[in-house]
Amino acid sequence: MQQVAVLGATGSIGLNTLDVIARHPETYQVFALSAHSNLTLLAKLAEQFRPRQLVVTDTSLDIRDFSQQIASIDTSIGIFQGPEALVDVASASDVDTVMAAIVGAAGLASSLAAAESGKKLLLANKESLVVAGELLMQAVRHSGATLLPIDSEHNAIFQCLPVDYSAGGIEQAGIAKILLTGSGGPFREWPIEELVKVTPEQACAHPNWDMGKKISVDSATMMNKGLEVIEACHLFGITTSQLEVVLHPQSIIHSMVSYVDGSVIAQLGQPDMRTPIAYGLSWPKRIDAGVEPLDFRQIAQLTFDTPDEQRYPCLKLAIEAFEAGGSAAAVLNAANEEAVSAFLANQIGFTQIAEVNEMALNSLENQFGLDIDGLIQQDLRAREFARSRIERIKQ
Numbered sequence: 001m002q003q004v005a006v007l008g009a010t011g012s013i014g015l016n017t018l019d020v021i022a023r024h025p026e027t028y029q030v031f032a033l034s035a036h037s038n039l040t041l042l043a044k045l046a047e048q049f050r051p052r053q054l055v056v057t058d059t060s061l062d063i064r065d066f067s068q069q070i071a072s073i074d075t076s077i078g079i080f081q082g083p084e085a086l087v088d089v090a091s092a093s094d095v096d097t098v099m100a101a102i103v104g105a106a107g108l109a110s111s112l113a114a115a116e117s118g119k120k121l122l123l124a125n126k127e128s129l130v131v132a133g134e135l136l137m138q139a140v141r142h143s144g145a146t147l148l149p150i151d152s153e154h155n156a157i158f159q160c161l162p163v164d165y166s167a168g169g170i171e172q173a174g175i176a177k178i179l180l181t182g183s184g185g186p187f188r189e190w191p192i193e194e195l196v197k198v199t200p201e202q203a204c205a206h207p208n209w210d211m212g213k214k215i216s217v218d219s220a221t222m223m224n225k226g227l228e229v230i231e232a233c234h235l236f237g238i239t240t241s242q243l244e245v246v247l248h249p250q251s252i253i254h255s256m257v258s259y260v261d262g263s264v265i266a267q268l269g270q271p272d273m274r275t276p277i278a279y280g281l282s283w284p285k286r287i288d289a290g291v292e293p294l295d296f297r298q299i300a301q302l303t304f305d306t307p308d309e310q311r312y313p314c315l316k317l318a319i320e321a322f323e324a325g326g327s328a329a330a331v332l333n334a335a336n337e338e339a340v341s342a343f344l345a346n347q348i349g350f351t352q353i354a355e356v357n358e359m360a361l362n363s364l365e366n367q368f369g370l371d372i373d374g375l376i377q378q379d380l381r382a383r384e385f386a387r388s389r390i391e392r393i394k395q
């Protein structure tokens with residue numbers, strides 16, 4: 001029986017993970033669940049999955065009523081509050097597998113703790129790799145942890161790579177290029193001058209995927225693809241020149257690997273995160289994920305294009321940040337989290353997300369060789385800077 005900790009259980013990835021786990025009660029047991037502030041849903045999940053531990057990360061909440069409610073379900077469920085408890089759960093000796101499904105850099109410490117303690121780490125939280133990719137990959141190598149990408153494109157690439165890929169890297173594996181697909185989001189065909197009018201509701205309505213708000217906005221700006229370029233470079237040990245972003249509006253091909261002999265291997269499937277989640281849970285085997293197979297006659301057309309730099313300035317910013325190295329990607333990620341949150345709160349416009357991000361990237365000094373505390377400090381400075389710009393925009 002695999003003991004699984006689902007961090008970010010109340011979110012889109014968390015709930016999809018629990019859906020897959022519920023289909024295989026003989027193989028997976030939920031050891032712990034975490035939420036930030038959604039206590040109602042966390043209590044419901046606790047009743048259904050009967051974990052050993054619950055974590056509530058928001059320290060401003062009074063959890064006395066919640067604790068009583070949980071005790072009425074099962075007095076042996078431990079309840080912990082605060083972000084440090086995530087680190088304890090991620091490294092607990094009873095836990096085999098950690099699903100890292102918290103949104104944003106708030107997921108970094110627990111992803112790192114799971115990597116350092118040699119767990120099977122199912123990584124949906126791409127921001128961990130964006131902020132501290134080198135340190136996270138180093139921790140995986142040192143501890144012997146198993147890192148399985150859950151982000152649909154990276155999971156697809158992982159499925160298309162040769163089994164012994166990590167031994168010699170991209171050239172020895174005969175790989176010419178990794179082709180990272182992206183839908184282009186809901187505004188792919190809008191006149192560019194109309195983008196200033198985009199509302200949070202429109203930006204969160206992804207054409208193919210049902211996801212949390214932050215990643216949905218990132219998909220609309222294509223910052224998501226930019227973060228995914230950085231994620232892929234760290235995961236697969238490649239440079240940005242060994243990867244190409246291909247627009248694919250249908251989100252049926254989840255990414256491809258192009259080989260030197262002319263072969264291109266692609267992974268296809270419904271736009272349903274239960275497929276990569278199930279593959280992560282069961283790897284190297286496969287299990288039922290509750291996902292219908294593709295009906296190619298109904299799909300009829302798969303189309304491809306090149307992303308337009310003018311429409312998607314955030315994509316270029318992310319690639320530049322990764323190429324600059326040092327703390328640039330951490331700065332960009334932090335500024336973007338603040339800018340997206342301000343956009344969702346109707347404080348800035350859609351196109352101002354890229355403006356705030358660019359200002360942060362250009363204004364903060366790039367620092368090299370930082371340890372995890374240094375990166376977190378840079379993240380905090382970038383947030384402060386972004387918030388000051390957002391305040392000016394609001395006036």
Ligand SMILES: NC(=O)C1=CN([C@@H]2O[C@H](COP(=O)(O)OP(=O)(O)OC[C@H]3O[C@@H](n4cnc5c(N)ncnc54)[C@H](OP(=O)(O)O)[C@@H]3O)[C@@H](O)[C@H]2O)C=CC1
Pocket residue numbers: 007008009010011012013014034035036037038039057100101102103104106107124125126127150151152209210211212213214215273
């Ligand atoms: N959704 C998807 O299909 C995909 C998501 N991903 C990645 O997976 C991660 C999760 O995305 P998604 O599920 O969409 O996000 P959601 O917004 O749906 O869920 C986020 C989860 O994180 C918790 N959370 C929010 N803020 C904090 C915090 N400060 N500290 C600790 N926990 C927090 C939330 O708790 P609460 O509910 O209580 O607020 C919730 O459980 C992201 O990194 C995203 O990029 C990658 C590929 C696809």
Ligand SMILES: CC(=O)[C@@H](O)[C@H](O)COP(=O)(O)O
Pocket residue numbers: 151152153181182183184185209215218219220224225273
């Ligand atoms: C499901 C998933 O992995 C998302 O990251 C998805 O890729 C978002 O769609 P975009 O291709 O529009 O960014």
Ligand SMILES: [Mn+2]
Pocket residue numbers: 151152153228
């Ligand atoms: Mn993705």
